[in-house]
Amino acid sequence: MTANDTASAFTSLYGHAPTGVWAAPGRVNLIGEHTDYNEGFVLPLALPHTVEAAVRPRTDGRLRVHSGQAPDGLTHDLAVGELTPRPGGGWVGYPAGVVWALRDAGHPVDGADIHLNSDVPTGAGLSSSAALECAVAFALNDVYELGLPATALARFAQRAENAFVGVPCGVLDQMASACCTEGHALHLDTRDLAQRQVPFDLASLGLRLLVVDTQVKHDLADGGYAERRAGCEAAAASLGLPALRDLSLDDLDTALAALPDATSRGLVRHIVTENDRVNRVVALLDSGQVRDVGPLLTESHASMRDDFVISCPELDLAVDTANAAGALGARMTGGGFGGSAIVLVEEDAVDPVSAAVHGAFAAAGHRPPRMFPAVPGPGARRLR
Incomplete structure (x- = not known):
């Protein structure tokens, strides 16, 4: 999986080139399990496995999302102004939830064409959903010039999963995907998001x-x-x-x-x-x-x-x-x-x-x- 492959697939799907390609990693947690929603401490590290998102903004209020790993192979076409939380709505709820969370907070996200490509194993406890959310959040932050820092984007990704998808996760997975650095584990205080990169x-x-x-x-x-x-x-x-x-x-x-x-x-x-x-x-x-x-x-x-x-x-x-x-x-x-x-x-x-x-x-x-x-x-x- 390369960024060029993801961009080429986007162009084939939508008939125009993406503005760019973004990636966010899955994670393993070295130690600190279920402590995040108890406002405790965690120590994750990012994996080399990522979700890539090729994205181009739209101005017509439509969100079109396709995943190279989805078994249905369909492109979901949604009206961003009609997005509402949909627990149990399948994988498309994760990127749609990020758009909803940003818009609900007043950020001017008008829609996008998105193609997703992932090599993060799903269902393996390696945060494939957080990687998907963060890849989309970072892409929308750039293409709409929102100027949000990584910690804020992680919070929006978490809100998408909590309020839109219906999974009451803490912020560990999204912070790991957004903020880990190469060669380090992330020592994170989930109460105030204070963090330190620990050489590993x-x-x-x-x-x-x-x-x-x-x-x-x-x-x-x-x-x-x-x-x-x-x-x-x-x-x-x-x-x-x-x-x-x-x-x-x-x-x-x-x-x-x-x-x-x-x-x-x-x-x-x-x-x-x-x-x-x-x-x-x-x-x-x-x-x-x-x-x-x-x-x-x-x-x-x-x-x-x-x-x-x-x-x-x-x-x-x-x-x-x-x-x-x-x-x-x-x-x-x-x-x-x-x-x-x-x-x-x-x-x-x-x-x-x-x-x-x-x-x-x-x-x-x-x-x-x-x-x-x-x-x-x-x-x-x-x-x-």
């Missing part, structure tokens, strides 16, 4: 971060994600806190004793300990103790499996097998209920760990996993 050059240390896409597809709009967000918000309210971010590790045991049920206690325990793990991982990276990050990844997975209850047999098998085969640590990444795991591994252990995971999936009768290295790439940008 594993290759120089003889290490690799592998992504294991279990190919178990999930849909965050199916209720599991929303239930956990609602549970976290209810628990914070019952504890008299603005958000679970405000509960310290020192006060955790007292808070847990005040909660009425095991489900709430599990949600709270995961969020508080996960925020602590994010900050401990950042401290280890800053001090050059990168190999010591591994056990914290595995600890995070156990917390998501046992306390937050968002893992699945395939993810557990990937993590357990990788660790048994010599990985430094592993965890599921993303919203859960399927998707991908990440594995921190010595360079010379990549092949045996990969072979062990493939063998375990075959023995269990699962679909073969897709495995590839995660190398931190740049965030959203214009390609041509």
